Amino acid sequence: MTVSKDSIVTVAGAGLMGTGIAHAFAVSGFPTRLFDISDAQLEKAKSSIEHTLEGGVRLGKLERTEADAALNNLSVISDISVAAKDSDLFVETVSENLSIKHAVLQDATKYMKPGGIVGTNTSALSVTEIATVLDDPSKVVGMHFFNPVHKMKLVEIVLGIATSEKTLSQTKDYCEAIGKTSIVVNESPGLTTSRMSAMMGNEAMWMLQEGTASAEDIDTALRMGFNHPMGPLELGDMTGWDTRLSVLKHLHSTLGEKFRPCPLIIKMVAAGRHGRKTGHGVYKYEDGKRVPGSGLKPSLI
Ligand SMILES: NC(=O)c1ccc[n+]([C@@H]2O[C@H](COP(=O)([O-])OP(=O)(O)OC[C@H]3O[C@@H](n4cnc5c(N)ncnc54)[C@H](O)[C@@H]3O)[C@@H](O)[C@H]2O)c1
Incomplete structure (x- = not known):
């Protein structure tokens, strides 16, 4: 020491x-x-x-x-x-x-x-x-x-x-x-943590957009299947999709195509659905608590 x-x-x-x-x-x-x-x-x-x-x-x-x-x-x-x-x-x-x-x-x-x-x-x-x-x-x-x-x-x-x-x-x-x-x-874009987290959040949004599974089930998959304390969509709601989008744009411009932001993120940010801080992201929030069953439905995208 x-x-x-x-x-x-x-x-x-x-x-x-x-x-x-x-x-x-x-x-x-x-x-x-x-x-x-x-x-x-x-x-x-x-x-x-x-x-x-x-x-x-x-x-x-x-x-x-x-x-x-x-x-x-x-x-x-x-x-x-x-x-x-x-x-x-x-x-x-x-x-x-x-x-x-x-x-x-x-x-x-x-x-x-x-x-x-x-x-x-x-x-x-x-x-x-x-x-x-x-x-x-x-x-x-x-x-x-x-x-x-x-x-x-x-x-x-x-x-x-x-x-x-x-x-x-x-x-x-x-x-x-x-x-x-x-x-x-x-020194490299996104270091290890922001780069990995941005990649997972983006991929989860692509899955949601394609209708692969519901928001709740994508989050449950990562929590139960990989022991992550939080699913990637819940985490994005906490971080804020506006922040996520600016990180993704930076990574896209520096590291290339695999970080192209999912169009659903761009649409959500344009709609002001930034996550917990605006009361609405992938999920809805009332009095700071998530509304059960409020996950964005693939059929409504
Ligand atoms: N918020 C996060 O989760 C997070 C995580 C990791 C790293 N960071 C980084 O940490 C840094 C600070 O982030 P934050 O979230 O605490 O921001 P913040 O806005 O809460 O705090 C910034 C502080 O800097 C002070 N400040 C501004 N100009 C100053 C000056 N000339 N001299 C002294 N103080 C000055 C402001 O008064 C303010 O108190 C940033 O570089 C940010 O990117 C933030």
Whole structure:
């Protein structure tokens, strides 16, 4: 193990993912600083972390002393010169926009410990391109976390063209230290997870469109036949078919014909049937609950 629990971790971006990532490091014993330009986001993130820790104590997954220690480890800071000072690991998880990420990293690296490394939680941008603003791009690596971070065990470690062996090995150690299982992926469209998930969701939609089986039965097939916790159509409803479609378009343009989006997805998105968030996707939802028997019927397509 090349990292110690004295290592200072800075998480930049206190949104959905940054909140979860800061929680993971703080509860694992690292001095953790959560940085955002928005004070409101920082407050929201802090109370969300408190809420998750309280839930852990209530469910008996965490001792009260551990929850208190996690909160002691956490500081929320809106000044980058303070947040990044002497940082050993800087995890950027600000909005998915290259120029915002570049600006944050250019600033942060002025203050970080020499030898500190930078992890980026980008979903789809190039780690190689993100790293171009640093004097030493060998210190930049992708750390792709999953939502909700406190429940999801996986981190995809993504290698940019310049990522060094040393950076990789330190990143693996950080992942292990926060109880995550890491895999190593060369930078490529959709990495392993989004690529596989997009492929399955698309194929399930082709089957639905062709009338191969009902939506319910396609989902049951994957849950019961392969032990997937969720069927591909249920999962698409949760992720949002609008998001699915933009990922598929990206994969189609980079990886080719096998990712051509199924026309039924395009039609559903045009109709505003984006999934749970709009109350209607492949299934209908009322008060956040799926309406039984509401799966899109092949005969009605
Ligand atoms: N949402 C997911 O399921 C998911 C999963 C894996 C990776 N990601 C990636 O994680 C990153 C963040 O996603 P999110 O869903 O948490 O987004 P989000 O919109 O919830 O949070 C983004 C945060 O970045 C902050 N921010 C914007 N500009 C900033 C700046 N200049 N300095 C500091 N903070 C700034 C915003 O105030 C906001 O709090 C993105 O790159 C996204 O692609 C998201």
